[in-house]
Amino acid sequence: MNNGFLSIVKGALLHDIGKVIQRAADNPTDKTHREWGYEWLMENLGDNIAARAANTHHKEDDGVFDTNNGLIWYQSDNLASSERKGEEGAEEGKWHSEVALTSPFSKIRNPNKPGQNPPHAFLSLLKKEKGIDEACKKEPVVTRNDYKKLLNNFKQDFNNPEVQRPHSIDFLLMLFEKHFSCVPSITMKIYGGLNKDEVKEKHPDISLYDHSKITAAIAGCMYHYYKETYPEKCYKNELLKNEILNVQDNLEPYLLIGGDISSVQKFIYTITSKGALKSLKGRSFFLELLAEHIISELLDKLNLTRCNIIFSGGGHFYILSHNTPSAEEAIQAIKDRIDSYLFREFQGILQLHLESLCFHPGEFVNASRLWRGLSEKLELSKKKKWQCRLAEVLEVEMPHADCLKQSCEICFREDLALKELGKGDENLFVCEPCFNQHLLGEMLIEISKSDYPVLYKLPFAPQDKFIRIENAYYQLKKGWDKSMHLDAVAVYRINDLTVKHYSHPKSMYLPLGIYQHDNLKELGDASNVFGINRIAVLRMDVDNLGRIFSQAVHEDYRTFSRMASISRYLNNFFKYCLNTIIEGKEIDEPSDIVQRKVKENGRMLSIVYSGGDDLFVIGHWLDVTETAFDINTYFEKYTGNPFMTISGGIAVNEEKYPVYQYARDAEEGEKEAKKEKDSVTLLAGKSAEKFTEKFTEKCFKWADAEEVIERVKLFTRFLRRHDTFLAVDEDRIPKTFFYRLLALSRQFTEEGVLVLLKAAYLISRIKMRDNSEDILKMKEVIMVHNADEWKITKAAVLWTLMLMRRGGD
Numbered sequence: 001m002n003n004g005f006l007s008i009v010k011g012a013l014l015h016d017i018g019k020v021i022q023r024a025a026d027n028p029t030d031k032t033h034r035e036w037g038y039e040w041l042m043e044n045l046g047d048n049i050a051a052r053a054a055n056t057h058h059k060e061d062d063g064v065f066d067t068n069n070g071l072i073w074y075q076s077d078n079l080a081s082s083e084r085k086g087e088e089g090a091e092e093g094k095w096h097s098e099v100a101l102t103s104p105f106s107k108i109r110n111p112n113k114p115g116q117n118p119p120h121a122f123l124s125l126l127k128k129e130k131g132i133d134e135a136c137k138k139e140p141v142v143t144r145n146d147y148k149k150l151l152n153n154f155k156q157d158f159n160n161p162e163v164q165r166p167h168s169i170d171f172l173l174m175l176f177e178k179h180f181s182c183v184p185s186i187t188m189k190i191y192g193g194l195n196k197d198e199v200k201e202k203h204p205d206i207s208l209y210d211h212s213k214i215t216a217a218i219a220g221c222m223y224h225y226y227k228e229t230y231p232e233k234c235y236k237n238e239l240l241k242n243e244i245l246n247v248q249d250n251l252e253p254y255l256l257i258g259g260d261i262s263s264v265q266k267f268i269y270t271i272t273s274k275g276a277l278k279s280l281k282g283r284s285f286f287l288e289l290l291a292e293h294i295i296s297e298l299l300d301k302l303n304l305t306r307c308n309i310i311f312s313g314g315g316h317f318y319i320l321s322h323n324t325p326s327a328e329e330a331i332q333a334i335k336d337r338i339d340s341y342l343f344r345e346f347q348g349i350l351q352l353h354l355e356s357l358c359f360h361p362g363e364f365v366n367a368s369r370l371w372r373g374l375s376e377k378l379e380l381s382k383k384k385k386w387q388c389r390l391a392e393v394l395e396v397e398m399p400h401a402d403c404l405k406q407s408c409e410i411c412f413r414e415d416l417a418l419k420e421l422g423k424g425d426e427n428l429f430v431c432e433p434c435f436n437q438h439l440l441g442e443m444l445i446e447i448s449k450s451d452y453p454v455l456y457k458l459p460f461a462p463q464d465k466f467i468r469i470e471n472a473y474y475q476l477k478k479g480w481d482k483s484m485h486l487d488a489v490a491v492y493r494i495n496d497l498t499v500k501h502y503s504h505p506k507s508m509y510l511p512l513g514i515y516q517h518d519n520l521k522e523l524g525d526a527s528n529v530f531g532i533n534r535i536a537v538l539r540m541d542v543d544n545l546g547r548i549f550s551q552a553v554h555e556d557y558r559t560f561s562r563m564a565s566i567s568r569y570l571n572n573f574f575k576y577c578l579n580t581i582i583e584g585k586e587i588d589e590p591s592d593i594v595q596r597k598v599k600e601n602g603r604m605l606s607i608v609y610s611g612g613d614d615l616f617v618i619g620h621w622l623d624v625t626e627t628a629f630d631i632n633t634y635f636e637k638y639t640g641n642p643f644m645t646i647s648g649g650i651a652v653n654e655e656k657y658p659v660y661q662y663a664r665d666a667e668e669g670e671k672e673a674k675k676e677k678d679s680v681t682l683l684a685g686k687s688a689e690k691f692t693e694k695f696t697e698k699c700f701k702w703a704d705a706e707e708v709i710e711r712v713k714l715f716t717r718f719l720r721r722h723d724t725f726l727a728v729d730e731d732r733i734p735k736t737f738f739y740r741l742l743a744l745s746r747q748f749t750e751e752g753v754l755v756l757l758k759a760a761y762l763i764s765r766i767k768m769r770d771n772s773e774d775i776l777k778m779k780e781v782i783m784v785h786n787a788d789e790w791k792i793t794k795a796a797v798l799w800t801l802m803l804m805r806r807g808g809d
Ligand SMILES: [Zn+2]
Pocket: 015, 016, 077, 081, 211, 215
């Protein structure tokens, strides 16, 4: 990338740094944020051209309209902040730096009741060191000292001696995300003549990080667009004032690229149960890697930076690009290349859909057509699966000589040579891709113990285990490995914001949902943990997502920046926060029904996939079920918006139950829950527990599901806790108490029999006299005629019985 381009993008990324410096200053109004910023950058950045962006991005700035750089900064800032047309100028005069950022979800109205706004929710300026950042209902007071602290932390990181100068864009982007994602991009508050609610509407909801990143993305596009579209003028260094500021209606300088890898589900879950955990994890991670690989190849060929990645999650991504012939050529070339690679390697199971939509800068103000149009194009492309290679798809291939007697033991494929996969006492014969994905799963499990895992991208095959995609070799390491640094073309720091780890000039931050318990090596390890021997799969996703992006945000507010910021923040929950929530160690009160010390021990499960707006988790049934409740609780806290809800399905079964069946059962449960929304289906699918086939019996609104938990807790107080199971204490209750209660609940819910008398009799058999409060409570919940109560009781009894089973007995 040439220096002119880098200075423009770096300048755009840092153009508002003065806002933080000003808000931290004792004499903030002595200078404008532009002057504060320029001074600081001149002293610290070591790029005097980029530093000019700080005092050359505003219409009142000297020389802003005299150079093409100034024009690009001015215009990219405008387009990125189209949610606050013309408000910034007024900011200087009215000083309100105590304003906190509202949650990026605060413009999302009730998708079921148009016009109903959510209550206000705010983010604290300084992020927590540990745990999950929660939205608070009361606006936090932001003080000058908070800004001083923030600025100090930022400066310390910025000046870290381990990090090479000049700073790379990727490094600065990571710093901005780390420090400025809860900093309001604007702090003006009071508008004359507006009522209280109107003022609240005006509260800043776009962070300085998001604003700066989008500004840099647009500036990068402008640089290439104008250079390629007006080469003569650029060469002669003529001013492109009119071309930049007044883009003709018929011109479309920008391109939103959408990528989607299809058949992800089929690819991940259609495997046998042999070596399932490693294969699952490896396959899912492979897809993340593939998406990242495609994105970085695209950015490379388009000469753009990671600022231009608008979204990436779930084999799905959006990139903002310039619309020029060379860009279009580059996109097509990559598409063809990846297409042939995937076709060759995966028999057409995986396919990349790559579409783009060009647009006029006017659409930064309202991006709804863009988002909708692009997803329609992608849907259409998916319908035409492999049409261009129809002949090849239909060609019947002879099985490989190795496969005349047996196919790959993981994926059943039979056109490739089989390799032996050593797995202790049982050896598997598998195809090359399965072999590699299994290996990748193994590497992931190895690095999951590390706090600072690293992913290296290399131009040639390293000695150790690696994964190859096209001509790139990827290798996972537990931590920093100096011997690799000379050759690495990229160093991804997974979930790691520790600045001294960014010493390699090609380091970049990569959030990923990868949590896995240290002791979890094979699925069997998660089976026998507490109570009955069972594995569970949890699938969840955000309700009404389509509507959130189409109608739930008022048309006037659907700016490009806002839509990007909403999807970025949502993705952050699933890719980054989820690791912490699921592990359970650093959240306040993880669900822990039988006091297993989850906070100390973590959870026996593994994230197979998480990103975008959904997740797939597998592990011990109790951990999986409890974690579903925690995810719901923290999703609520994270969004601070009651109209954003999440639903899920949990499938519980035996260890040998095939993974694709688990996946299907959990998916079915999730679908059922999504009909109700804000719900969860417990024990979805044909569980070994013979619970009930009826979804109405197992699907609960979260509020009712919480009641189930409370009831399980009540029931367990009548039992005795052993190491890994609960048992009846016959001094307290009869041995068959809970079996009888289950029978009663079935009689009531399934046969409609009146059970009041029998319930009274059952209560009278309780021998425990020392805890009358619990007995009263027990009476209250089972001496009833209410179908909803019995539905809760039935699920809670079943759960209790599962806690009472001793392993596989
Ligand atoms: Zn700005």
